[in-house]
Amino acid sequence: MSANATPAGPITATGTASRNACGQAIAITVFSTIKWWGRLFLPVLFFLTRNFPKLTVTLRQLSFIHFARWAVVTKMPYNGPPQRKGRLRYPHMYFESNFNGGWEEYIDAFSHILANGMSAFWGSSYGFPKPLPTSPFKAYIQVNETEADHYYSAYPDATSTMIQRALVLDDKLAALQRRAKSMEPEAFAAAYRAFLTDVQHCI
Amino acid sequence: MGKSTNVSGQAYAFMAMTPVKPGEEEALATYLRGLRDAGPSPFARVARTHLARFVIVPDFHNDRTWGQRKEEHLEVPYLIFTSNFDGDLDSYLDELCKALGPETEQIWGRCIGCPENASGATLKRYLKHNQIDTGIFFAAYGTAPIGKVKQALAHREQVMEFARTSQGLEAAALQKAFLAQFGGND
Numbered sequence: 001m002s003a004n005a006t007p008a009g010p011i012t013a014t015g016t017a018s019r020n021a022c023g024q025a026i027a028i029t030v031f032s033t034i035k036w037w038g039r040l041f042l043p044v045l046f047f048l049t050r051n052f053p054k055l056t057v058t059l060r061q062l063s064f065i066h067f068a069r070w071a072v073v074t075k076m077p078y079n080g081p082p083q084r085k086g087r088l089r090y091p092h093m094y095f096e097s098n099f100n101g102g103w104e105e106y107i108d109a110f111s112h113i114l115a116n117g118m119s120a121f122w123g124s125s126y127g128f129p130k131p132l133p134t135s136p137f138k139a140y141i142q143v144n145e146t147e148a149d150h151y152y153s154a155y156p157d158a159t160s161t162m163i164q165r166a167l168v169l170d171d172k173l174a175a176l177q178r179r180a181k182s183m184e185p186e187a188f189a190a191a192y193r194a195f196l197t198d199v200q201h202c203i
Numbered sequence: 204m205g206k207s208t209n210v211s212g213q214a215y216a217f218m219a220m221t222p223v224k225p226g227e228e229e230a231l232a233t234y235l236r237g238l239r240d241a242g243p244s245p246f247a248r249v250a251r252t253h254l255a256r257f258v259i260v261p262d263f264h265n266d267r268t269w270g271q272r273k274e275e276h277l278e279v280p281y282l283i284f285t286s287n288f289d290g291d292l293d294s295y296l297d298e299l300c301k302a303l304g305p306e307t308e309q310i311w312g313r314c315i316g317c318p319e320n321a322s323g324a325t326l327k328r329y330l331k332h333n334q335i336d337t338g339i340f341f342a343a344y345g346t347a348p349i350g351k352v353k354q355a356l357a358h359r360e361q362v363m364e365f366a367r368t369s370q371g372l373e374a375a376a377l378q379k380a381f382l383a384q385f386g387g388n389d
Binding site: 068094155177 | 257335362382
């Protein structure tokens with residue numbers, strides 16, 4: 001499977017509840033319970049991932065993700081009874097993603113392209129079945145997933161791919177705009193054709 | 204001070220987990236699920252918000268076959284609020300707490316510890332108290348604020364339209380049309 005397999009144009013969200021969708025944007029929200037050693041391992045993994053951007057190159061190639069996050073929850077902030085004070089018995093990992101496309105395709109892409117990354121992130125979670133084959137992994141995500149009660153996107157018609165390509169196009173358009181007025185017509189026409197060729201993959 | 208783990212580029216990942224008052228879960232869920240049919244999302248009034256969600260988590264999942272020695276349950280359901288937005292947290296929460304005025308009581312008013320009729324600084328303090336820090340925040344276009352994203356999407360449409368309508372124009376006419384459509388910066 002290609003890392004850039006998701007088309008830039010609109011596609012229909014499939015495989016998830018309608019409350020997890022806002023136009024093209026799809027929400028996934030997952031909690032998993034972490035084994036004792038994950039409490040030590042995950043902060044190190046997070047630190048390395050944050051500080052060595054090469055580790056996220058593959059994640060960046062999954063161009064259908066807008067925003068994603070992982071957090072380890074070890075205690076709940078105390079707000080008074082009937083909450084219990086203190087730490088949770090186990091740490092829990094929160095994962096959310098904002099992406100576009102089908103739910104199954106999303107998990108498939110994660111499993112095939114980021115197999116090592118998935119094992120690193122979820123390997124310390126109870127019940128994690130390894131990313132491949134994908135069916136047990138999908139079942140694992142499903143039982144740990146919670147449906148959104150309200151989900152919002154500021155640009156529901158746009159996919160992440162569309163946005164990333166539009167930003168590239170916009171920079172190149174600005175460069176042409178800067179030169180356009182002072183150019184001779186023939187030189188402008190040549191520059192415009194070169195611009196169109198250059199941004200063909202963005203439109 | 205090091206860079207916050209909640210930040211990627213200029214984008215910020217905020218998350219608050221607030222305990223829902225016993226007996227209020229159903230009413231809260233009904234209210235949140237009804238927001239979509241009630242008109243534009245309240246988050247549309249907070250211009251720096253890219254993507255945001257409310258999720259009620261009823262409990263942790265426990266499975267004996269997974270080797271977990273003891274079960275763990277939430278004593279009450281929790282409301283998760285997350286937002287991916289532009290800029291710093293303090294000014295964003297100021298804007299959010301002001302803009303969500305009418306909805307506040309219906310949402311966090313159903314959560315334990317939220318002061319009655321909380322708004323403005325009181326609500327901001329409550330949300331910050333319940334903040335959960337992010338470990339890893341991935342933002343595909345974290346350097347682009349929402350205004351730039353919307354402008355780029357609009358320009359993309361305009362370029363596609365211009366490419367279609369300008370076919371066959373002579374060089375001088377093409378340049379004139381381009382300048383009329385997109386302007387020219389000296």
